[in-house]
Amino acid sequence: MSYMLIGSTGTVVFEKTATxxxxxxxxxxxxxxxxxxxxxxITDHAVLDPIKFTITGVVASPAEYAALEAM
Structure with a gap:
């Protein structure tokens, strides 16, 4: 499984097993x-917020680092 961040400045892929x-x-x-x-x-309704992820990892590619920093 991997995480992929896609933005207007590029794409960054985090491989779960490596980075x-x-x-x-x-x-x-x-x-x-x-x-x-x-x-x-009376409490009668609940609204679920979007799930937030905190990901810590290593970015090895200068191009991916630049894209991530621009995001």
Whole structure:
């Protein structure tokens, strides 16, 4: 499996077996709440946020480094 970042300035590919040294996904959501009589709150809806990934790795190609820096 690999990660590919594609932008208007180019493409950077991170190979999981060679260049990615760490990855950590972060998942979150937004929960709505509405006040009711007596001061309590009702939670009736949740919206999932996009999953965010933090990827730590090594970029060996000068062209890929330049594309990544421009992104």
């Amino acid at each position: 990615v040294t760490d990855e950590s996904p972060t998942m979150s959501s937004q929960v709505t709440s509405s006040p009711i009589e007596g001061g309590g709150k």
